[in-house]
Amino acid sequence: xxxxxxxxxxxxxxxxxxxxxxxxxxxxxxxxxxxxxxxxxxxxxxxxxxxxxxxxxxxxxxxxxxxxxxxxxxxxxxxxxxxxxxxxxxxxxxxxxxxxxxxxxxxxxxxxxxxxxxxxxxxxxxxxxxxxxxxxxxxxxxxxxxxxxxxxxxxxxxxxxxxxxxxxxxxxxxxxxxxxxxxxxxxxxxxxxxxxxxxxxxxxxxxxxxxxxxxxxxxxx
Numbered sequence: 216x217x218x219x220x221x222x223x224x225x226x227x228x229x230x231x232x233x234x235x236x237x238x239x240x241x242x243x244x245x246x247x248x249x250x251x252x253x254x255x256x257x258x259x260x261x262x263x264x265x266x267x268x269x270x271x272x273x274x275x276x277x278x279x280x281x282x283x284x285x286x287x288x289x290x291x292x293x294x295x296x297x298x299x300x301x302x303x304x305x306x307x308x309x310x311x312x313x314x315x316x317x318x319x320x321x322x323x324x325x326x327x328x329x330x331x332x333x334x335x336x337x338x339x340x341x342x343x344x345x346x347x348x349x350x351x352x353x354x355x356x357x358x359x360x361x362x363x364x365x366x367x368x369x370x371x372x373x374x375x376x377x378x379x380x381x382x383x384x385x386x387x388x389x390x391x392x393x394x395x396x397x398x399x400x401x402x403x404x405x406x407x408x409x410x411x412x413x414x415x416x417x418x419x420x421x422x423x424x425x426x427x428x429x430x431x432x433x434x435x436x
Contacts, residue, residue: 232389239382239390243374244397250370254363254401260300261359262404268352271297271309283310283323286337293321293341296348299355304330307355309348320348322355360404367402371395 232240244251264271274280276298285291293310300307305326312319321344326333345351374394378387 232393235382235385236387236390236393239378239385239387240393242381243377243390243394246377247370247374247398251398251401254366254370257300257359258363258402258404261356261363264299264352264356265360265404268349268356271299271352272348273297278306278308283308283325283339285323285339285341291341293323293339296320299352300359304332307342309352311348318346320345320351322351363402363404367398370401371398374398 274296276295278295279297281295283293283295285293291312293312296309296311298306298308299322305324308323308325310321310323312321322342323339324342325339328334328338343351343355345354371394375391378390378394382390
């Protein structure tokens, strides 16, 4: 039985499953449970950014004032303003610099020096830049929401694969939908979307990096 803090707990979408379906759900869900909890933590951070991006433009945090060097030619130097997200292999910061008296801002990902990405590409990368820090945070949060949904879809696919491998003969369509509903709920900032199922076919794919959101969101804090 699934537990939280040592106590039995029910999962959304499981209440109407029969005993065999519940066993299938529990086995598949336990394979992604830790990642679901990490996804929920990320969702809350992204939700905070989306609700009031201005708060995240206020300088603060232990690394505020530190300088990040971006491995361009010539090297770009940005000063950390405030933290946005902390991931397992990296941190996301709002940074600033002045060019000929004009202040610029950027969302920058700083990687652990021993991470594979840092060793291959350098320990920092600009994800997006602009002149309005609050707008940058808002845009980053919007992109992060899309990434959360992709992560939820990938987690659902991972669990679905387990179900189909072990319970295919039982026609586990309701289990598939229950898992999808749970993954949607973990990623959605909108409570009204919590019961919309993701239809996932095939196996999870690795996340693709884009200009606004880290492709390493799948490394949970």
